[in-house]
Amino acid sequence: MHVRKGDQVVVIAGNDKGRTGEVKEVLRKKDRVVVEGVNLRWKHRKPTQQNPKGERVQIESPIHASNVMHVDASGKRTRKRPGAEQ
Numbered sequence: 001m002h003v004r005k006g007d008q009v010v011v012i013a014g015n016d017k018g019r020t021g022e023v024k025e026v027l028r029k030k031d032r033v034v035v036e037g038v039n040l041r042w043k044h045r046k047p048t049q050q051n052p053k054g055e056r057v058q059i060e061s062p063i064h065a066s067n068v069m070h071v072d073a074s075g076k077r078t079r080k081r082p083g084a085e086q
Contacts, residue, residue, distance in 0.1 A: 002080055009068040010077055011038055032062035039063050
């Protein structure tokens with residue numbers, strides 16, 4: 001996989017195209033990544049004794065790893081090649 005947890009990436013395809021964020025989680029078996037602030041979905045929580053009204057919270061859903069690209073220090077998209085010095 002070309003991205004790791006903590007990398008800065010930009011989304012290059014999909015509804016959130018152009019957004020940048022940090023990789024929070026990498027799901028290797030499914031070839032997906034969770035990026036901070038990207039692909040937000042609403043999660044409805046059931047009422048509990050501590051929270052009798054219930055709630056709606058936004059969570060970040062995974063997106064396919066091929067839809068993200070590294071961002072270098074200057075903020076431009078860049079390709080990370082295996083074996084290249086960084």
